Amino acid sequence: MQPARYSQMFIPTLKEAPADAQVASHRLLVRAGFIRQLGAGIYDHLPLARRTLARVERIVRQEMDAIGGQEFHLPALHPAEIWKESGRWEVMGDNMFRLKDRKGADYCLGMTHEEIFTAIARDELRSYRQLPQVWYQIQTKFRDEPRPKSGVLRVRQFTMKDAYSFDVDAAGLDRSYDDQRRAYEKIFTRCGLDFVAVQAHSGAMGGSGSQEFMVRTDAGEDDVAACPKCRYAANTETANSRGPIRPVDAGEPLAAPRKFPTPGVRTIEALERPPHGRSAARQLKTLVYAADEKLVLAVVRGDDELDEAKLQTATGAAQVRPAQPEEIRPLLGADPGSLGAVGVGNCPVFVDGTLAAAVGMVTGANENDVHLEGVDVRRDIGGAKLADLRKVKAGEGCPRCDGALELFKALEVGHIFKLGTKYSVSMKANVLLADGKETPIVMGSYGIGVERVMAAAVELHHDADGIIWPFSIAPFHATILTMGKEPELARAAEEVAAALGRAGMDVLFDDRDERAGVKFKDADLIGIPLRIAVGKRGLAEGKVEWKLRRGKEVDLVATGDVEARARALLAAELG
RNA sequence: CGGGGAGUGGCUCAGCUUGGUAGAGCACUUGGUUCGGGACCAAGGGGUCGCAGGUUCAAAUCCUGUCUCCCCGACCA
Missing domain, CATH: 3.30.930.10 (Bira Bifunctional Protein; Domain 2)
Incomplete structure (x- = not known):
């Protein structure tokens, strides 16, 4: 195969990255x-x-x-009908690009x-x-x-x-x-x-x-929870950990929940501070969500985080979103910060499974500035469905072995x-x-x-100078450049390029009229795995410089050996 | 959608606060000197300052609206 010539290719490299590039x-x-x-x-x-x-x-x-x-x-262009058959014309919502044809019929892009x-x-x-x-x-x-x-x-x-x-x-x-x-x-x-x-x-x-x-x-x-000791690995949207999660710091059990005044308290943290001093682990966090536009309550421990994907699984809904304050007030009679699930009968309640036996808990009373203490989850939120709702945390026990999750x-x-x-x-x-x-x-x-x-x-293979492609998906396997303008260098480079081609490599020959430094920089930036440089000094001994992008060493290789060496390298890299 | 930021030659940005008719570096063109890790000198080309209104003698700059892009939260390969 003929080597590609850099001077003829469209490779617009930049010294500076666009300001908005983050990763x-x-x-x-x-x-x-x-x-x-x-x-x-x-x-x-x-x-x-x-x-x-x-x-x-x-x-x-x-x-x-x-x-x-x-x-x-x-096709990428689909008539709406087929998506209506499966029901996903609605389910996909705003994520779907939709359009109409000249007759006004609905279509979407797949x-x-x-x-x-x-x-x-x-x-x-x-x-x-x-x-x-x-x-x-x-x-x-x-x-x-x-x-x-x-x-x-x-x-x-x-x-x-x-x-x-x-x-x-x-x-x-x-x-x-x-x-x-x-x-x-x-x-x-x-x-x-x-x-x-x-x-x-x-x-x-x-x-x-x-x-x-x-x-x-x-x-x-995405966040992944994985166990270094066994093969367990799960998206945190489904990951579990081995219980007990933490000691349930039980408060005093009471015969019935008791109200107590909490003026101005709207957050878990505020309730932890004096004069209240109720640790987050003793609190119930009550969140209101719309699951397919029907309001539901989700309850996790105060020091836990709700995972919305888990709530979606628990409710069986296609879409889940946090409810607006305007939706919450008519439902529970209070604002976020004072909500609780005790005595709620007008919507489904989901409680995290780790709370099944919790007693002596503190939660909002559905009355602004008032909380309940002595809440027994089984007794007081009896109608609730238990479900896995909480996001796992680093360091918790692996559900499959005695390891700790990372x-x-x-x-x-x-x-x-x-x-x-x-x-x-x-x-x-x-x-x-x-x-x-x-x-x-x-x-x-x-x-x-x-x-x-x-x-x-x-993301995985780069350094300060640029990309470091694996051979398998590199745009070219090898690049070859000359250090100097002497015609014999170009001739030798052509020969080496041909040898690399015979070895099965895709070659980019940097034939540009540029200084060597420019060619080195671009070769590193583009990340071509093998770089061969042809210079006067080496060529005097019939040798060229052989360097892998991923390494530091530069080998002097006789031009006659390039083909065999390239063939061996490619075989080793591509298997 | 909610919150934050930005739109000025191809790229990165300055100028805006305090209106006076647009600049730098890189890139590009030409000539010369260079030539083993993004050369140097000289001379050039290139911008209706996102768009639309408004204020003003005068708008990149002030006001209003609008569009676009980026970042932080809910979706997915």
């Missing part, structure tokens, strides 16, 4: 000439990004094909493709004999994110590999799911990502189980779901069994954010 991947992908912003959460992929993304996609295709996946390409693939399955699959099927595509998704941020990490238009499995029964789904999980492990490993597969919250997708593939980085937006930030690069029959039932995708009965197809859905894989690799 490393954003800063470096812009500076190194991979991406440019078109609008909030909308990015141009310039040639270098396209090359890297194409490599990621190639790895994804290989691993999908290896488990029997068949590639499709479905956020994901469960509905479209399920429609194909419904229309075309008739018999259990046709199953299992594994279908996938690499396609553009549109989501009207409320808050795009962090460069390419959270955007409104992105590329997703989405795969769907169709099985006759749950056992088949388990196999398909395991195939995908193993494929994901290979994909992310090959892309040079350190990752953990964690237990996840299913959110709007529905279904029985799911795992997220997380890359540990502060640029991520918490860290992570970036979600992939998510696999056992959907079950949610979509096949609502969209009537059935097949006939051997005994002639109809059964809904059992489905799974599996996503990978392609740009996120690229960005995650940058």
